[in-house]
Amino acid sequence: MSTKRQILIIGAGRSASSLIQYLLDKSDAENLHLVVADLTLALAETKTNAHPNATALVLDINQVEKRRAAVQHADIVISMLPASMHLGVAQDCIDFGKHLITASYVSNDMMAMDAQVKAKGLIFMNEIGLDPGIDHMSAMQIIDRIKANGGKMILFESFTGGLVAPESDDNLWHYKFTWNPRNVVVAGQGGAAKFIQEGRYKYIPYQKLFRRTEILHIDGYGKFEGLANRDSLKYREIYGLDDIHTMYRGTIRRVGYSKAWNVFVQLGMTDDTYLMENTQNMSYREFINSFLPYHPYDSVELKLRQYLQIDQDDVLWEKLEELELFNPSKKVNMPKATPAQILEKILTEKWTLKPEDKDMIVMLHKFGFELNGVKKQIESSMVVIGRDQVYTAMSDTVGLPVAMATLKILNKQITRPGVQIPINQEVYEPILEELKEYGVVFTEKEVPYLGYNQERILGY
Amino acid sequence: MSTKRQILIIGAGRSASSLIQYLLDKSDAENLHLVVADLTLALAETKTNAHPNATALVLDINQVEKRRAAVQHADIVISMLPASMHLGVAQDCIDFGKHLITASYVSNDMMAMDAQVKAKGLIFMNEIGLDPGIDHMSAMQIIDRIKANGGKMILFESFTGGLVAPESDDNLWHYKFTWNPRNVVVAGQGGAAKFIQEGRYKYIPYQKLFRRTEILHIDGYGKFEGLANRDSLKYREIYGLDDIHTMYRGTIRRVGYSKAWNVFVQLGMTDDTYLMENTQNMSYREFINSFLPYHPYDSVELKLRQYLQIDQDDVLWEKLEELELFNPSKKVNMPKATPAQILEKILTEKWTLKPEDKDMIVMLHKFGFELNGVKKQIESSMVVIGRDQVYTAMSDTVGLPVAMATLKILNKQITRPGVQIPINQEVYEPILEELKEYGVVFTEKEVPYLGYNQERILGY
Numbered sequence: 001m002s003t004k005r006q007i008l009i010i011g012a013g014r015s016a017s018s019l020i021q022y023l024l025d026k027s028d029a030e031n032l033h034l035v036v037a038d039l040t041l042a043l044a045e046t047k048t049n050a051h052p053n054a055t056a057l058v059l060d061i062n063q064v065e066k067r068r069a070a071v072q073h074a075d076i077v078i079s080m081l082p083a084s085m086h087l088g089v090a091q092d093c094i095d096f097g098k099h100l101i102t103a104s105y106v107s108n109d110m111m112a113m114d115a116q117v118k119a120k121g122l123i124f125m126n127e128i129g130l131d132p133g134i135d136h137m138s139a140m141q142i143i144d145r146i147k148a149n150g151g152k153m154i155l156f157e158s159f160t161g162g163l164v165a166p167e168s169d170d171n172l173w174h175y176k177f178t179w180n181p182r183n184v185v186v187a188g189q190g191g192a193a194k195f196i197q198e199g200r201y202k203y204i205p206y207q208k209l210f211r212r213t214e215i216l217h218i219d220g221y222g223k224f225e226g227l228a229n230r231d232s233l234k235y236r237e238i239y240g241l242d243d244i245h246t247m248y249r250g251t252i253r254r255v256g257y258s259k260a261w262n263v264f265v266q267l268g269m270t271d272d273t274y275l276m277e278n279t280q281n282m283s284y285r286e287f288i289n290s291f292l293p294y295h296p297y298d299s300v301e302l303k304l305r306q307y308l309q310i311d312q313d314d315v316l317w318e319k320l321e322e323l324e325l326f327n328p329s330k331k332v333n334m335p336k337a338t339p340a341q342i343l344e345k346i347l348t349e350k351w352t353l354k355p356e357d358k359d360m361i362v363m364l365h366k367f368g369f370e371l372n373g374v375k376k377q378i379e380s381s382m383v384v385i386g387r388d389q390v391y392t393a394m395s396d397t398v399g400l401p402v403a404m405a406t407l408k409i410l411n412k413q414i415t416r417p418g419v420q421i422p423i424n425q426e427v428y429e430p431i432l433e434e435l436k437e438y439g440v441v442f443t444e445k446e447v448p449y450l451g452y453n454q455e456r457i458l459g460y
Numbered sequence: 461m462s463t464k465r466q467i468l469i470i471g472a473g474r475s476a477s478s479l480i481q482y483l484l485d486k487s488d489a490e491n492l493h494l495v496v497a498d499l500t501l502a503l504a505e506t507k508t509n510a511h512p513n514a515t516a517l518v519l520d521i522n523q524v525e526k527r528r529a530a531v532q533h534a535d536i537v538i539s540m541l542p543a544s545m546h547l548g549v550a551q552d553c554i555d556f557g558k559h560l561i562t563a564s565y566v567s568n569d570m571m572a573m574d575a576q577v578k579a580k581g582l583i584f585m586n587e588i589g590l591d592p593g594i595d596h597m598s599a600m601q602i603i604d605r606i607k608a609n610g611g612k613m614i615l616f617e618s619f620t621g622g623l624v625a626p627e628s629d630d631n632l633w634h635y636k637f638t639w640n641p642r643n644v645v646v647a648g649q650g651g652a653a654k655f656i657q658e659g660r661y662k663y664i665p666y667q668k669l670f671r672r673t674e675i676l677h678i679d680g681y682g683k684f685e686g687l688a689n690r691d692s693l694k695y696r697e698i699y700g701l702d703d704i705h706t707m708y709r710g711t712i713r714r715v716g717y718s719k720a721w722n723v724f725v726q727l728g729m730t731d732d733t734y735l736m737e738n739t740q741n742m743s744y745r746e747f748i749n750s751f752l753p754y755h756p757y758d759s760v761e762l763k764l765r766q767y768l769q770i771d772q773d774d775v776l777w778e779k780l781e782e783l784e785l786f787n788p789s790k791k792v793n794m795p796k797a798t799p800a801q802i803l804e805k806i807l808t809e810k811w812t813l814k815p816e817d818k819d820m821i822v823m824l825h826k827f828g829f830e831l832n833g834v835k836k837q838i839e840s841s842m843v844v845i846g847r848d849q850v851y852t853a854m855s856d857t858v859g860l861p862v863a864m865a866t867l868k869i870l871n872k873q874i875t876r877p878g879v880q881i882p883i884n885q886e887v888y889e890p891i892l893e894e895l896k897e898y899g900v901v902f903t904e905k906e907v908p909y910l911g912y913n914q915e916r917i918l919g920y
Contacts, residue, residue, distance in 0.1 A: 194734075208726060
C-alpha cells in the first residue's frame with residue numbers, strides 16, 4: 001500500500017458516489033488508494049464498499065490536527081464539502097504541498113490564496129463539477145474555436161437543469177427533487193436577476209422571475225423553459241466576452257413549471273424568513289388560506305382564482321390540485337415552520353424520486369457570432385440520464401469531471417499551477433473527451449442567428 | 461439661570477421643532493432652561509433661535525465624556541436620536557438618575573434596562589410621538605373605556621398616514637414626502653405583513669402588499685386606503701387584547717396610490733440591495749426599460765402595459781406620466797445608485813413640499829366589541845393639518861406629546877417608574893386632553909359592527 005498514490009476525498013455525500021466509483025475502478029491500473037473521509041463513518045463505508053484500495057475515515061474537519069494529518073498523508077486532495085468549508089483544507093494543502101480539487105465556486109478567500117498556490121507550484125482546481133464545471137468546459141471549447149476561426153462572439157446563452165428522466169416523468173410539473181429541495185424552494189431569492197441583452201442591462205426582481213422565461217428546444221427531448229440566474233455577467237470577463245451584446249445564464253425546467261411555481265411566489269409560500277403561527281395542526285388548505293384575504297364564506301379555491309386571476313381552464317390549476325394543496329385533511333404537522341419549510345414538505349411528498357426513478361441533466365448553450373460579416377449561431381446541448389438512484393445523472397455529471405481532473409493532475413497531464421477554474425484548453429479538452437466515454441456528450445448544430453437585428457431597432 | 465430646571469434635548473432635526481417651541485413657550489412660566497444638542501451647531505441654533513431660556517450645544521454622542529456631562533447637568537433628558545442611538549444616553553440617565561423621554565420603539569436593549577430604571581425610581585417614557593405614540597394613547601383610552609363599561613373587545617384596526625393637506629394636494633398621487641423619502645420608497649420590504657382576521661392569521665408578502673388595501677372613510681376628508689403594517693400583532697398583548705378576533709394596523713394613503721405604487725414594486729424599482737450599471741447617463745426612460753423585456757422596436761410604453769397588464773384607460777398611467785418616467789431627456793445623473801435611490805430621486809423632484817405647502821396627519825381607529833350580547837363598533841379619527849414647513853403636522857404630532865410628557869414627568873404629574881410606553885391612563889388622559897388645545901382632536905362615532913358574522917361562515 002505504501003507505493004500506492006493516495007487520494008484523500010473529504011465528504012462522502014450524494015455527489016461523491018460517481019466520483020469514488022470512477023477512481024476505484026481505476027485504482028488497480030493507476031495504483032491508487034482512496035481515503036474517503038466523512039463526519040459519518042457509515043456513509044464513508046458505504047462509498048468505499050470494502051474495496052481493497054479504499055479506506056473509510058471518520059473526520060470532523062474542525063479537528064484540525066486529524067485533518068492536517070490526513071492531508072499530509074495524501075498525494076492529492078478532493079474536497080466535496082460545502083463551499084464555505086474548504087478553507088481550512090485549502091490551507092493544509094498549501095502547507096503540505098498538495099493539489100486540491102473542488103466542484104465549488106471560487107470564493108474570494110480561495111482566490112486570495114492564488115499567489116501562495118502558484119509559489120508552491122500547486123493546482124487548486126475549482127468549479128469542475130456540472131454547473132459550475134461542465135458548463136465552463138463545453139462553452140469555452142466552442143468559444144475558443146469560434147475565436148480561433150476568426151469569429152467575433154456577440155451572444156452567449158447557457159442553461160442547465162436537473163430534472164426527472166422522461167421515463168420517470170409522471171407528475172404534472174414534470175419535476176422531482178434530484179438535489180437539495182430547500183434550494184429549489186428558495187431559488188431566485190438572492191436578489192434581482194441581472195443580464196445583458198443586445199447591449200442593454202436588464203434586471204428581473206424575484207416577483208417577476210418566474211414570468212420571464214424563455215422557451216428552449218432540445219432535439220429528441222422537446223420543449224423546455226429557461227429562467228434567469230441571479231448574475232449572468234459573472235463570467236463575461238473570465239470567458240473573454242467583455243464586449244458581448246447578449247449574455248444570459250439560466251435554469252431549465254419543463255414548460256409550465258414556472259407559471260405554476262409563480263403561484264407560490266405570489267402567495268408568499270417560498271418565504272423562509274419567518275415562522276408561521278399554529279403550524280402543528282394547520283391543514284394544507286389552511287396553509288394556502290393564510291395567504292388569501294379573509295372571507296366569511298367564499299371558498300379558498302374561488303379566492304385564489306380571483307386573487308391571482310387564474311382562468312377556469314388554466315392547466316396550472318391541476319398542478320396545484322396534484323399537490324393536494326386544497327386538502328383540509330392533510331396536516332402540516334410541524335411545530336414551528338416557515339412558509340418555505342411547509343411548502344418543501346408538501347412538495348417532497350409528491351416530488352421524491354421513487355426507487356426505480358431516474359433523473360436527467362440537461363444543458364444547452366447558444367453561441368452567436370459574426371464571421372466574415374455574417375451572423376451565425378451554434379447551439380450545443382447535452383442530456384444525461386441517471387443510471388440509478390445512487391449513480392444519478394447529477395452524481396455523474398458533478399463527480400466524474402472532478403475525478404478525471406484529479407487523476408490527470410496526479411498524472412501531470414494538467415500542470416498549469418494556481419487557483420483556477422476549467423476554462424483552459426489544457427483542462428477542458430481531455431476531460432470533455434473522456435466524459436464522452438461516460439455518456440456525457442454534447443450535440444452541436446448550426447441554426448440561423450436568432451439575436452435581434454440591430455438595424456431594425458427604431459427606438460427601444 | 462441656576463434655579464431653572466434644565467431639559468436636555470439631544471437631536472435638533474425636523475421632528476424637534478414643535479417640541480422645542482412648546483417648551484420654550486412655557487419656559488418662563490415653568491422655569492425651564494433648554495439645552496438643545498446636535499452634531500451640527502447651526503441646526504441647534506436655528507431651533508433655540510437666541511431664546512434667553514435656551515442654549516445650543518454641539519454634541520457628538522460618541523464623545524462619551526461630553527455626553528455624560530450634558531446628561532449630568534440636566535434635570536430631564538429627551539432623546540430625538542434614531543432608535544439605535546439611544547442606549548449610551550439611556551445608560552447615562554441611569555447613572556446620573558435622570559428621566560428619559562423618546563419617541564422611538566422600545567428596543568430589547570432598552571427594555572433590558574427596566575429593572576435598573578425602576579430601582580432608581582426613574583421614568584423612561586418611549587413611543588410617545590405620533591405612531592408610535594398618539595396611536596397608543598388614543599386607542600388605549602377607548603379600549604379601557606369599553607372594558608370598564610363591561611364590553612369585550614373583538615376587533616381593533618388602526619391606521620396612520622402622513623399625507624399632504626387637501627389645499628396643497630396638487631398631484632395625481634395625492635402624496636408628497638413629509639418625512640424621510642427613503643423610508644417611503646422601501647416601505648414594506650422588512651418581511652411579510654402579518655395580522656389576524658376573524659381568528660385567522662393572515663400573511664401578505666411584499667409583492668402583494670400594495671394590492672391588499674382596505675378602503676377607509678373619514679368624515680369631511682373623503683376616502684383613503686389602508687395597507688397592512690409588517691406586524692399588526694405586536695401590541696396585542698400590550699394592549700390587553702390577547703383574545704381579539706381581528707387585529708390590523710396599517711398605513712394610510714389616498715385611494716389609488718397603492719395600485720400605482722405596485723407598478724414600481726412589480727418592476728423591481730424599489731430594490732435597495734444592488735447597484736445598477738451605467739446610471740450616470742441613464743435616462744428615466746432607460747431606467748424603466750431596464751426592468752422590461754428587451755424588444756427591438758416595441759416601445760417602453762407598450763412593453764410596460766403588456767408586462768403588467770395595464771388597461772389603456774387605467775388612471776394609474778397618468779400617475780406614471782406625471783413623474784416623467786418615460787422621458788428620454790431626463791437623466792438619472794448619479795454615478796452609482798440602487799433602483800430605490802434612483803426612484804427616490806425621480807419622486808423627490810415631484811413630491812417635495814413647496815414653501816407654501818402644508819402636510820396632513822390622518823389617524824383612524826376601529827374598535828369592535830360585544831356589550832350585553834350586542835356587537836358594536838366605534839370609529840375614532842384624527843386629522844391634523846400642518847401650520848407651515850417648520851411646524852408641520854408631523855412635527856406637531858411627534859413632538860408635542862414628547863414635550864408634554866417631559867413637562868408632566870418633571871412636574872411629577874406622571875410618576876409611575878420604569879421603561880414604558882404611554883398605555884396607562886395616568887399618561888394618556890392628561891396628554892390627550894392637552895393635545896386638544898393644539899388641534900390634535902379625535903372625533904368618535906358609533907357605526908354598525910362591520911366584522912363578519914361568525915354564524916354565516918360555511919367553510920372559509
